[in-house]
Amino acid sequence: MRILHSSDWHLGQHFMGKTRQAEHQAFCTWLIEQVRAHAVDAVLIAGDIFDTGAPPSYAREQYNRFIVELRATGCELVVLGGNHDSVAMLGESKTLLAQLGTRVIPGVCEALDEQLLVLHRRDGSAGALLCGIPFIRPRDVLQSQAGQSAQDKQQSLQQAIAQHYQQLYALAEAKRDELGGELPIIATGHLTTVGASASDSVREIYVGSLEAFPTSAFPPAAYIALGHIHRPQKVGGLEHIRYCGSPIALSFDEARQQKEVLLVDLDGSGVRQISALPVPRFQPLLSLRGSLKELDVQIKQAAEQGSAEQPVWLEVLVGSDDYLSDLQLRIAALCEGLPVEVLRIRRERGNASASLQGQARETLDELSVEDVFAQRLSSESLDDTEQACLLGLYRQVVSELREGEA
Template sequence: MRILHSSDWHLGQHFMGKSRETEHRAFLAWLIEQVQAHQVDALIVAGDLFDTGTPPSYARRLYNQFIADLRLTGCQLVILGGNHDSVSTLHESRELLACLGTRVIGGVTTDPRDQVIVLQQRDGTPGAVLCAIPYLRPRDLIESHAGESTLQKRQALSEAIGHHYTVIYDMARQVRDDLQSAQQASGAVLGADSAASVPLPIIATGHLTCVGGQLSESVRELYIGTLEAYPAGAFPPADYIALGHLHRAQAVGGESHIRYSGSPIALSFDESRGSKQVLLVDFAAGKLDEITPLAVPVWQPMHSLSGNLTELEAQLQAHFGDGGDEAAAGPLTWLEIEVRGDDYLSDLQPRVQQLVEGMPVEVLRIRRQRSASNIALERDSRETLQELSVHDVFERRLALEENMDEITRERLVGAFDSLLQQIQDGDQNTCES
């Protein structure tokens, strides 16, 4: 059995006013090529198919065309909902897509059996059992109670997530056992050696932050105020766990079988420093056999530079000047420039534009960093309001209250988090109605 694990496509994303349609179109065409070249049995997209709950029409067209193209390869497709996705948007055509070999699990349904899927090999025989678990919204798992502390809410949500995984995993084991029994009975009738039958591997998915996971600038926090990260050790003993939400490809907790595939294109400047990939996962004799990263090509170069104006000029010449290593023909490189130094320059923007004149670049963001002995001040000088979550802003404001005791601070944080969760739930319900 061979699967391809991907996630966090964010179709429809606009990055600082720039459309990513060309990149996404190229990625989807490349992905079809990989499915064909490696004879993939099933493709799993572990959440955040779209960037918003109301994706633009071109993003929906890309999605629909990809499903039609993938159908011709004989590969199954499983789409899981993420925190950016609207459950109702994903589910609006899932019955039709099921006829095209695509299973869509946008959110938790009333029947947990909907989240157990038998993945078929290309010859039509069962190859694996999938615990198809999407992003788990707190309102789908727990009820909020007045007077609960932040710690109590965290514990309740963590236990609810663990219970959900246990229920789906136990169902998957039962499906696997039933399939094996049927296979053995069929072998006995045909006179085949029933001992040759091996259990099917169990694969699980998830869209959440795990303890120790490396975040990037473009990742929105999940479970704000209640659960920062889920411990990898709390997952059931699946043979492979395909995760989404974090945009950097990584194994979790030192466990090679628990993986984030990462996003296929850089969704923020800090993600452009590493390579992007999808994961080719092979199973043999009912167990995980091999994981092979497939490097995704870069269709839109992005680069971050930092230094004072003199240092920036040297870096720009080295990268993009005549004979520079990034001056080859192709799309303009999107640049983020961070200017270091204490001197306030009122004409910073035109100075930077003068430095890049004639170079194959487009400056999308200029940030100023002032050196200071206070680390907090240095951090704040680099941040913009867009980079902070609502929770971050509230925490920064509380930090200014020097005479506030810890009990009062904890009560305020708990009340704010509860209110924020209610607002977010209301917004999601509005989007889905």
């Protein structure tokens, strides 16, 4: 059985005022080619297929087009909901897409066995069992209890998620016995694990509740396909627990990462081989740092990766010259006539500077809600204890609001 593990597509993302539509379309085309070339039996997308719960129409169209094109390859598709995805929006086409060989698990199901899937080889025979676990919202597995401390809530949520995994894995074992074969059991997840290395574009999921899920709480599945963290990595050094990462760079600190999807070969004994397929870079994206003199050289070098049709997107962090009041004009002069586009200028000392496009919302695009709150706190005359207290209360309010979302 050969699966292809991907996650965190974030279709419909707008990055500092720029659409990623062309990049996503190029990736989908490339992925279809890989499925054909490597005779993939099933593709797993481990959450965050969309960037928001209400994606633009072109992003939905890309999603639907990919499903139709993948169908023609003879490969199955399983889509798991992530924290960015709307359970209702993903679920509305679930029945229809099942007719096209695509199974969608948008959220935790009322009947647990609906999350247990049989994956098939191209010849139609059963190849693996899948414990399809999407992003788990606290309300899916917990009931709020009055008087619980933040630590109690974290412990309760961790135990509830672990129990969900164990119960579904037990169903998979029973199903394997029923089928009378030695089918490998695969599990998925969309969460942060202990020790995972994140990037700026990854947001906290369980604000004030669960910081990270321990690897010891996973069941003994042959392979665990994870999403949410955009940097490809093994979890705890374990070969069979993997984040494949996002297929395109979703923030400037991901610009130098080699993005990938994972080919996983399994049989009755477990994982036979895991191979990383490097994803081509469809849009040049770089973060540069230095004095104006150093940046002059770096910008010229960066321009070599761009073209008039596809300029390099740049973030510029100005070092020793950050006190200058006309940085935007100076940076613009360095870029004149070159196939580059500066999306954001930052001063090393932390003095906020707008990008050349000058939109405040573009700066906010790179901040989490908590970042904004923390910056607002820092502008007040408060000591560390007072700031910590207010930040704790803020996290508690956000956590309660998220738990109460419909």
